[in-house]
Amino acid sequence: MRTALFYIIHFTLVLYIHTNSFAQTTIQLEAIYQNETIELGKVYYSNDKKDSFQIEILKFYLSDFSLWNDEVLVFKSPQLPVLIDLEKPESKILPIESPNRLTFNVLKFNLGIDSLTNVSGAFGGDLDPTNGMYWTWQSGYINFKLEGTSSISPARKNVFQYHLGGYQVPYYGLREIKLPVSNLETIHIILNLSSFFEYVASKEIYQVMSPNQKAMYVADEIAKLFSVQL
Amino acid sequence: MKQRTLFLFSIITCCSAFGLLKYHDLELPKHFPKPYFDFEKESLTNAKIQLGRALFYDPILSSDNSISCASCHSPYNAFAHTDHDLSHGINDSVGFRNAPALFNLAWQKSFMWDGAFNHLDMQALAPISDSKEMNETIENVVLKLNKNPHYAQLFYAAFYDSIATGSRTLKALSQFQLTLVSCNSKYDKVKEGKTKFTSQEKKGYELFKKNCNACHTEPMFTNYGFANNGLPVDPTLNDFGKYRLTKNSKDSLLFKIPTLRNLKYTYPYAHDGRFKKIREMLNHYTDGIQRQPSLSKELKKYIVLSSNEKSDLLAFLLTLNDSTFIFNPLNKFPQTISSGKEGKK
Numbered sequence: 409m410r411t412a413l414f415y416i417i418h419f420t421l422v423l424y425i426h427t428n429s430f431a432q433t434t435i436q437l438e439a440i441y442q443n444e445t446i447e448l449g450k451v452y453y454s455n456d457k458k459d460s461f462q463i464e465i466l467k468f469y470l471s472d473f474s475l476w477n478d479e480v481l482v483f484k485s486p487q488l489p490v491l492i493d494l495e496k497p498e499s500k501i502l503p504i505e506s507p508n509r510l511t512f513n514v515l516k517f518n519l520g521i522d523s524l525t526n527v528s529g530a531f532g533g534d535l536d537p538t539n540g541m542y543w544t545w546q547s548g549y550i551n552f553k554l555e556g557t558s559s560i561s562p563a564r565k566n567v568f569q570y571h572l573g574g575y576q577v578p579y580y581g582l583r584e585i586k587l588p589v590s591n592l593e594t595i596h597i598i599l600n601l602s603s604f605f606e607y608v609a610s611k612e613i614y615q616v617m618s619p620n621q622k623a624m625y626v627a628d629e630i631a632k633l634f635s636v637q638l
Numbered sequence: 639m640k641q642r643t644l645f646l647f648s649i650i651t652c653c654s655a656f657g658l659l660k661y662h663d664l665e666l667p668k669h670f671p672k673p674y675f676d677f678e679k680e681s682l683t684n685a686k687i688q689l690g691r692a693l694f695y696d697p698i699l700s701s702d703n704s705i706s707c708a709s710c711h712s713p714y715n716a717f718a719h720t721d722h723d724l725s726h727g728i729n730d731s732v733g734f735r736n737a738p739a740l741f742n743l744a745w746q747k748s749f750m751w752d753g754a755f756n757h758l759d760m761q762a763l764a765p766i767s768d769s770k771e772m773n774e775t776i777e778n779v780v781l782k783l784n785k786n787p788h789y790a791q792l793f794y795a796a797f798y799d800s801i802a803t804g805s806r807t808l809k810a811l812s813q814f815q816l817t818l819v820s821c822n823s824k825y826d827k828v829k830e831g832k833t834k835f836t837s838q839e840k841k842g843y844e845l846f847k848k849n850c851n852a853c854h855t856e857p858m859f860t861n862y863g864f865a866n867n868g869l870p871v872d873p874t875l876n877d878f879g880k881y882r883l884t885k886n887s888k889d890s891l892l893f894k895i896p897t898l899r900n901l902k903y904t905y906p907y908a909h910d911g912r913f914k915k916i917r918e919m920l921n922h923y924t925d926g927i928q929r930q931p932s933l934s935k936e937l938k939k940y941i942v943l944s945s946n947e948k949s950d951l952l953a954f955l956l957t958l959n960d961s962t963f964i965f966n967p968l969n970k971f972p973q974t975i976s977s978g979k980e981g982k983k
Contacts, residue, residue, distance in 0.1 A: 456773035544767035
């Protein structure tokens with residue numbers, strides 16, 4: 409009886425310590441166009457109504473989440489890269505487990521997959537090559553994939569395809585994203601593609617599928633489109 | 639440790655997991671360098687090797703179940719494709735490069751003629767996806783494998799989980815290919831002191847060290863680098879090698895330096911299989927080099943060899959053939975292939 413009691417107390421204590429020493433910060437992602445949540449297959453129009461486009465695929469990797477208090481690293485998440493896929497709503501919710509009672513005001517993460525992972529062979533889960541995010545003509549993950557049709561694309565059937573990747577300099581496609589956050593349980597991250605379709609997607613830049621200068625430019629622009637909804 | 643054993647880790651793993659299994663107890667000769675592949679991180683196991691072997695010989699990897707890896711990488715040709723200058727695949731499509739021999743891959747740092755793949759695991763994605771080879775997707779391969787009860791067993795044995803995934807499929811293929819080690823040629827026996835070169839082979843060896851060893855470095859007979867060896871571009875292919883990937887003029891016409899082991903079984907030679915005989919290749923080095931800006935610095939100085947010297951060199955090169963590798967039953971078609979069809983030969 410005393411042993412049983414001991415175990416009950418022990419268990420409660422362990423549970424108490426556990427629940428109190430870890431906090432869950434949940435990141436919720438949303439891709440928007442002109443204040444509207446993007447739906448795959450829906451037709452969107454440019455501001456002047458001249459151009460229209462549809463998004464069929466939007467998938468990208470986020471990796472190396474870390475929390476900072478100003479310039480001081482407070483927590484580095486051990487989580488493996490995660491694949492955000494608009495087709496899978498559950499992929500837009502990312503729980504990040506961190507020690508409790510941290511004070512932080514900056515969230516940093518990478519858009520894409522680092523070089524080391526890119527040269528380390530096959531991985532499962534979100535990194536499995538069956539996710540369609542690994543090139544088959546040469547080594548390398550596709551960090552960001554955006555496909556659809558657009559009236560401005562001169563390609564056959566007006567398609568546009570952005571497969572951004574590259575793991576070797578000078579064409580290293582990974583981009584660091586740094587966002588101010590407050591100590592909240594849920595952080596809403598917005599990927600706002602309005603300016604992308606307004607200024608980046610064009611008659612010249614509608615198909616980017618290898619690591620090159622164009623891809624680096626588009627990756628720079630995409631990285632600027634992340635923000636936190638306060 | 640008396641002898642360095644490449645697959646020590648695998649044997650330990652197998653023994654501890656299954657009690658008595660001993661699959662690949664190949665002992666590497668002392669003159670072999672340490673493999674580049676990290677076996678401590680990724681140890682070989684018998685079950686994974688057998689799964690990889692089944693996959694390697696199974697046309698289930700192609701979209702119409704007609705082409706297996708072995709269709710172009712036959713064990714009898716040191717896993718190259720004798721007689722075919724260019725690889726060919728589904729619906730008799732012809733590719734644009736020669737199917738390379740597959741062995742001693744654990745020492746190789748990058749794969750394909752232009753080094754497009756940085757890891758053996760991922761390399762298989764190229765032939766699986768190429769519209770002229772297997773014309774399939776890894777997604778669909780995994781779907782097909784998951785419908786197949788035989789593979790459920792093999793995956794379970796290898797990964798303690800019957801579900802096929804992309805990474806497991808690729809890793810198993812990789813494991814089988816890593817067991818393809820050729821190290822039992824006459825050259826190797828001479829190095830081990832078990833036999834001697836004939837006087838002609840010895841002369842050839844000296845010529846080899848003087849003229850060839852800088853790139854085809856012994857004992858692997860390649861330095862695993864890339865070079866422009868002065869082959870004129872075939873206008874029907876317009877293949878500029880590594881330049882295709884980097885778009886850097888320095889990489890124009892750079893191709894992987896292939897090993898010279900097992901040449902007897904791997905003809906025709908060069909990235910586009912343009913040479914049917916080794917002597918033609920030698921003649922290229924003495925008389926055929928085209929001096930483009932990216933020509934390998936080792937070839938800037940002319941190679942001069944008399945006809946007799948070429949014969950001596952040839953005699954030496956023939957000591958690099960390893961018939962025990964060609965006839966090793968462990969490398970061959972496994973007894974049961976789940977899809978019931980043998981791939982096109």
